[in-house]
Amino acid sequence: MQHITSVSFGEYKGFINSKYNFPSFLRQISDCNSLLEKPECQILLNSRNKIGAIKIKLNGENYKEILIKKFSFSGLNKLKTFFLPSKTIKSWESANKLIDLNIPTPFPIAFFEKRRKGFTKDGFFITEKLNHVQEIRYIFMNYKSIYIEKLLSSLADFLKHCHNKGVLHCDLSDGNVLVSKKNDNFNFYLVDVNRIKFRKKIGILKRIRNLIRLGVPPSHQKFFLMEYIGKDDLPIFYWIWYKFNKFLYWEKIQIKKKLGLKKLAKLLRIQ
Ligand SMILES: Nc1ncnc2c1ncn2[C@@H]1O[C@H](COP(=O)(O)OP(=O)(O)O)[C@@H](O)[C@H]1O
């Protein structure tokens, strides 16, 4: 179990890991909006959520590079925060559970959010920034590289380990698995953890379905699944189940894309 302390900065309330509970550090993170605006803050993403990395003073002469993820809530998502824990809280809770289970994820430093009349307006989730990592999507995009089989075999082992511990990342996509390579060994990390579910046991069909969002190159999908199952011959039903669910997922994406285009056309009044 991690030691955590509650914090409050004006309207913002939340928790910080006690390892980081230093007055100067608290002072700086108390205004994350300003940190995200600083020229030295490296913005990694600026859409629905805003993500920035910045080096800040921890205590004495020690600096730490942190990653700030800002969640903003509006419309239905805001309404949901009245009844259900927000994405900020879920990220914080999941990251701490993963650390307790020894599943690699960026170390959670703090979270806090602004609530008004029972609704969450916005919130921040702060973690340690990982260095020398890349999203597995970049390896899949360049999959002719010689180490793809070694990577897929290590990835299959890692995901099997997560599943065995009851960890089900419901948004297991290529951008949410980070990888670092050290002396021919791969280390994986789960990010974007607000949609992780923790189960006692996960059945085989659910496990296989959990793997379909990963963009494993088609030429290597059978290999990947065999590595995951850990058998030399892949039961045909598992293979069909994997391909069928991948197809359904692909269809869902296409429909979403089409709906997106229609909305845009309507907006531009060209249809
Ligand atoms: N702690 C971290 N250290 C390094 N890079 C990170 C960290 N957290 C996120 N990233 C990078 O930022 C990207 C977006 O973060 P993510 O939490 O997945 O946001 P989103 O919800 O918008 O998908 C990730 O795919 C990863 O490349």
Ligand SMILES: [Mg+2]
């Ligand atoms: Mg993501």
